[in-house]
Amino acid sequence: MKLSERPGQIAVIVRERVRQRAGILRVLWRTRRARLGLVGMLSLFALAALADLLASPAPSSVLVAAPSVEHWLGTDVLGRDVLACLIHGTRAALAVGLVSATIVVFVGVALGAVSGFYGGRLDTFLTRMIEVLLSVPTILAVLALRGITGDTRLLDVAIVFGVLRWTDVARMIRAEVMRARNSDWAVAAHALGLSPLQVLSRHVLPDALSPALVAAPIAMGAAIVVDASLAMLGAAEPAGVVTWGALLAGARLHRDAWWLAVFPGFALFVAVASFNLAGESLRDALDPQLRSLALPGADKRTPEKPAPRTTRPPRGEREPTGEHLQ
Amino acid sequence: MLRLILRRLLVVAPTLVGVTLVSFALLVLAPPPEGGLASEASRALFLDLPLFVSAHPRDLGRDIDDALASAAAGRSTADLSARGAVLVPLLVPRLGSLPTRAQRWALDQLTPNAGSLASAVELADAPDDLTLWSDIYEERKLDFRPNHVRRLVRRLRSGSSRHAADQLRSLGTFALPELVSALDDEATADEQQRVVAVLADLLPDVPPARLRSADSRAPEAWREWWFVHRPDYIVFDRFERAVGGVTETRYGKWLARLATLRLGTSAVDGEAVAGKLASRGAVTITLATLAAIVAFLFAVPLGTFTAVRRGGVLDRFVAILGFVLYSLPVVWVGALVLRAVCGAPGLALFPSGGLSDPSLAGAPLVPRLLDLAWHLAMPVVCLAYPSLIVLSRHQRSAVLNVVGTDYVRTARAKGVPEHLVIRHHVLRNALLPVVTLAGLEVPLLVGTSVLVEELFAIPGLGRETVAAVAARDVSWLVAVTAAAAIVSVVGLLLGDLFVALVDPRTRRSGGAPR
Numbered sequence: 001m002k003l004s005e006r007p008g009q010i011a012v013i014v015r016e017r018v019r020q021r022a023g024i025l026r027v028l029w030r031t032r033r034a035r036l037g038l039v040g041m042l043s044l045f046a047l048a049a050l051a052d053l054l055a056s057p058a059p060s061s062v063l064v065a066a067p068s069v070e071h072w073l074g075t076d077v078l079g080r081d082v083l084a085c086l087i088h089g090t091r092a093a094l095a096v097g098l099v100s101a102t103i104v105v106f107v108g109v110a111l112g113a114v115s116g117f118y119g120g121r122l123d124t125f126l127t128r129m130i131e132v133l134l135s136v137p138t139i140l141a142v143l144a145l146r147g148i149t150g151d152t153r154l155l156d157v158a159i160v161f162g163v164l165r166w167t168d169v170a171r172m173i174r175a176e177v178m179r180a181r182n183s184d185w186a187v188a189a190h191a192l193g194l195s196p197l198q199v200l201s202r203h204v205l206p207d208a209l210s211p212a213l214v215a216a217p218i219a220m221g222a223a224i225v226v227d228a229s230l231a232m233l234g235a236a237e238p239a240g241v242v243t244w245g246a247l248l249a250g251a252r253l254h255r256d257a258w259w260l261a262v263f264p265g266f267a268l269f270v271a272v273a274s275f276n277l278a279g280e281s282l283r284d285a286l287d288p289q290l291r292s293l294a295l296p297g298a299d300k301r302t303p304e305k306p307a308p309r310t311t312r313p314p315r316g317e318r319e320p321t322g323e324h325l326q
Numbered sequence: 327m328l329r330l331i332l333r334r335l336l337v338v339a340p341t342l343v344g345v346t347l348v349s350f351a352l353l354v355l356a357p358p359p360e361g362g363l364a365s366e367a368s369r370a371l372f373l374d375l376p377l378f379v380s381a382h383p384r385d386l387g388r389d390i391d392d393a394l395a396s397a398a399a400g401r402s403t404a405d406l407s408a409r410g411a412v413l414v415p416l417l418v419p420r421l422g423s424l425p426t427r428a429q430r431w432a433l434d435q436l437t438p439n440a441g442s443l444a445s446a447v448e449l450a451d452a453p454d455d456l457t458l459w460s461d462i463y464e465e466r467k468l469d470f471r472p473n474h475v476r477r478l479v480r481r482l483r484s485g486s487s488r489h490a491a492d493q494l495r496s497l498g499t500f501a502l503p504e505l506v507s508a509l510d511d512e513a514t515a516d517e518q519q520r521v522v523a524v525l526a527d528l529l530p531d532v533p534p535a536r537l538r539s540a541d542s543r544a545p546e547a548w549r550e551w552w553f554v555h556r557p558d559y560i561v562f563d564r565f566e567r568a569v570g571g572v573t574e575t576r577y578g579k580w581l582a583r584l585a586t587l588r589l590g591t592s593a594v595d596g597e598a599v600a601g602k603l604a605s606r607g608a609v610t611i612t613l614a615t616l617a618a619i620v621a622f623l624f625a626v627p628l629g630t631f632t633a634v635r636r637g638g639v640l641d642r643f644v645a646i647l648g649f650v651l652y653s654l655p656v657v658w659v660g661a662l663v664l665r666a667v668c669g670a671p672g673l674a675l676f677p678s679g680g681l682s683d684p685s686l687a688g689a690p691l692v693p694r695l696l697d698l699a700w701h702l703a704m705p706v707v708c709l710a711y712p713s714l715i716v717l718s719r720h721q722r723s724a725v726l727n728v729v730g731t732d733y734v735r736t737a738r739a740k741g742v743p744e745h746l747v748i749r750h751h752v753l754r755n756a757l758l759p760v761v762t763l764a765g766l767e768v769p770l771l772v773g774t775s776v777l778v779e780e781l782f783a784i785p786g787l788g789r790e791t792v793a794a795v796a797a798r799d800v801s802w803l804v805a806v807t808a809a810a811a812i813v814s815v816v817g818l819l820l821g822d823l824f825v826a827l828v829d830p831r832t833r834r835s836g837g838a839p840r
Contacts, residue, residue, distance in 0.1 A: 128337075132344030134766070135814030136807065137773030140791065141352075144803040147795035148356045221653065229657045233780050233792065248658065255665070265658045273653040 034281030040274025041217070048090040055084035057242050067259055074259035077250040080242075082259060086267045088242040093271055096158040096227045097220030103162025104219040105212045108169025113208065115170065116177030117200045123174075130167040138164050138226055157227040165222070169215045176208030183207070210286040214279050221275035228268055244268050330826050334819065341815055349808035350580050356800045369554050370590065371800075372579045383570025387561035390416060394424065397431035407435045410528070411498025412559055414439060415470040418463040421456050429456075439498060469497060475504045482524065483508055483517040494524050502528065502559050506552040509545040518545045546591075546598055553588055584808060590801035594793055599805045602790065607809060609681065610779065610786035614771040616702065617709035622764055625714050629721025629760070630753060636726065648715040656774055660708040660781045667704065676704045679783030705782045709775055713767045720763055724756035758829055765821020769814040 028034045047054070057080045067074045073082035115126040142160045146152055180186060181204055189203040190196075231245020232252065244264040251260035354377070359367035368374065382388065389406060390413075397403040406413065417432045424432060436459070468474065475497060481490040494501045505528075508521050522544045562570055572578050583589055589599035632641040651659065667676050681701050728734060729752055737747045776788030783789070787806055794802040 128340045128344060131341045131815075131818070132348060132811075135341070135345060135769050135811045135818060136348055137769045137776075137810050137814070139773040139776050140807050140810050143776065143791050143795050144352055144807045145355070147791075147798055147803045148352055148800050150357065150798050225655045229655045229777050232655070232657045232661075233777060248661075252661065261658070261661060261665075265654065265662075268658065269650070269654050273649070276649070276653055 028281060028285040031281050031284070033277050034285070037217075037274050037277030037279075037281060040270060041278055044090050044094060044271055044274065047087055048094050051088045051091060055081065055087050057081065057084040057088050066257075073263045074257070076247055076260060077253065082247065082263055085242050085247055086244065086263060089244040089247070089264070089267065090271070092241055092243040093224045093227070093268075094220075096155060097224050097271075097275070099155050099158035100162040100165070100223035101216045101219045103159065104166045104169055105216050107162070108166035108215065109173050109205075109209065109212050111166070112170035112173030113177050113200060113205050116174035116208075117181055117196070117204060119178075126170070126174075130170060133164050133167050136164055139230065142226070142230060157230060158223055161219075161223040161226055165219065169212050169219075172211035172215070173208055176211060177204055180204045180207045210283075214283040214286065217275040217279035217282070221272040221279070224268065224275075225272055228264075331823060334822055334826070338815060338819055342812065345808060345811040345815060346581060346584060347577075348811065349804050350577055352807055353580060353800070353804045354576070356804075370550075372554070372576045375574060375576050375579065378572075378575055378577050380571050380574045383557075383562065383567065383574035385557040385562045385566075385570075386412065386416070386559060389558075393431065394428045398425045398428040400427060403431055405435070407438045409499060409558060411439045412500045412502070414463065414498075415467075415500065416561065418459055421459060433459075469493075470500055472504065475501045479504045479508045479521070482520055483513060485516070485520060491520070491524050495527055499528060499559050502552070503556075506548060509549055513545075521545075522548060543596070543598075550588060550590065553582075553586075589805040592794070592802045593799035594790075594797045594802070599801050602802070603787070603805060603809050606785060606787045606790050607813075609784060610772065610775050610788065611813070613702065613705060613709060613779070613784065613786060614768070614775050616706045617771055617775075618713065618764065618767060620706055620710040621713035621717055621767070622760075624710075625717035626721050626753075626757065626760065628714075629718040630725050630748065630756070632718070633722040633725035633729065634748060644718070648719065651711060652715045656708055656712060657777045657781055659711070660705075660778060663704055663708060664781065677701050681784055705778050705784060708781075709771060709778045712774065713771065717760055717763060717767070721756065721760045724759045725752055728752045728756045758825055761828070762821055762825050765818045765824075768817030768821075769810070772810045772814060 028038075062071070062075050062079055067082075071081045071083070073086070076082055076085060111126055115123045138161055141164060142157050145156060145160060177200075183204075186199055186204050189199045194202070228243070228245035228248065231243055232248040244267050247260055247264040251257055251264075254260060353371070356371065358373055359365060359371070386409060389404070389409075393403050393406060413435055417436055421429060421432060475494070478490045478494050478497075479501070481487040482494060494505065502525075505521055505525055509518055513521070525548055557574065566573075573582065587600040589603070591597065592599050592602055628644060632638075632644050635641055677700065681698060734747060734751050737751050738744070742751075772787075775786065776791060778784070779786040779788035780792050787810070791803065791806050793799075794806070
């Protein structure tokens, strides 16, 4: 139905939109998984903020000592208390996650929105660019950069990750923007005389942002994993930075020191799992159509079958076919 | 259908250009080597060339013109005498028409290279005698022709003529293009060695020692040297001059390197990068392909089963296990596997690294293949499980989507048994999205295999790359990034084409799946 055929309904549409947006957080908090993820994320941030008050990773004389009363989780190759390192390692991990997620979200949203809203040659160009970046393996790119510049800079993994991996966000935002571009309220805003940029920034983008919200925590988790993996293989972090990956690298040298492998691994798991839980439950709350992708625990709240997909596939355009079937 | 494939192939071209640009960006990031722009290391990276567009591509002809102009104007002028006898046919015919100061400079360049002309003795007495120069050149003029050189080189290669080598030596650097092009892959080791011996005599002062070594790497080293130094010794023809604005640039040279697989030599062990890429890449591609197959073969039944038994015990167990594994780094899980089942301190069920048992070197094929499989089992499991989790989740959601459709309800209503409904109506239609996604897993698999190879000591691309990072091997690092990206592009392409092939809708409509 065209907007012109139902005069006076703009107010109704606007009310509907406001209601939709406010509901997200309430819906989110209702599931156990989301609460778990959010609590995990918040405690990580709290640990990072209070790290100096809680423990000090100063080297002691006992190197690679097993867990004891004095060092609850043992000491690492430099004689640092593993528990203290774990607490201080949250800072590096969160820094990596935040930097990469920020780049991913900002670049992805900006390019995806412009590409979806204006279309045409710009869109074609960005699609090709995304295809190029998709085919560059992140880990290889980081290794190549380190080897070529001869430097291990702070947060280089995070930056490379962000620069290469905004593509998923861009594709999803692009699909959302293309859909919202023709919605009633966008047409209404245009009819009221707003410029295209105003329509995009005030009326189209806010409705298309949910993929970015979902992608941010998941990108944080993924970047932390890449960073830790490289550190574990001995592509060392800059000196003076306490990271979980560096502890894991110590575990490769000392095969008997199980505490160097288990505890940092667990810390990584807790962090990444929190981010993933938060991201996935956020996706469920924002987009009921994707609920079938999630853990089965999420299904209990909504016993009805997920509606057949009609509008868009979950990972942007590349998952192409499901919608033609219905 | 054909149109669809063609269109998809056409789209790959700009993507490949993008990939070369990304790897080129890495190359540009490399810090300049010590010794300034003229040093051998800088020239091998083409740091003396502009990035994308060259207004005046430089060759020997332009070097000479520039030098003559600045000599005529009385400015300090570059010394080109090291370019050798190739100067003779370029300078001698012009001697008479040059202004005095330029003439002086030209004679200075020619005198050290006079040895290649027969009457060097006469010239040594009167190096400034212009008529003597042109007389002698007239005598030898017929020798300074590419066809003549080509004949000499052919005779040198066949080994039938003793004099061919001497005559080529007397022509000096003029013979370089033909000599280097004789070092192709069709030449036997003997032929190559004869050519290399002459080349080494022609250019005794050229730095890399590898050029003069007697081993099998010398021909490749000469080809690499010629790739870098060619413009110093030839005058571009009209075509080359026309395209030189694009080809005589750093990006143009990088493209030429990629296209001819002349990727330089590795700083780790001095081997040619292209050859190493092929041998190590075969290992990585085997590993990644096996992992992809394993992931796909397990993901489809697992995803289907968990979707059909949605909410059941197995569904929840798989989901939670998948979530836990997916939230852990592959290296960490791999290290755990290594400790648990690959020797001390755990069980020694699997080997702790490498690709084969050295004691089986001469064994027949079957035991060797079994040994390979035994060595690859754990790396493939570690590499496959992240993709398996992702793909099975997508398979589960695809099946759930299809199960809710009208035609499935119709099938059930008309009494089709449930397992046939799943097999014929659900599975086939749910497979396509997952096949498409499988293409996307290629770059992920290549990246992850770096970690797995390093962990399990498998001699693939990844292990080599980690070594290259320590050695700061720019050629290898740039080449491996480009190669991995190109492999990934091909993987994506194959995934798309496969979907187009099996999906009747794309065949009918002729449109690319978007």
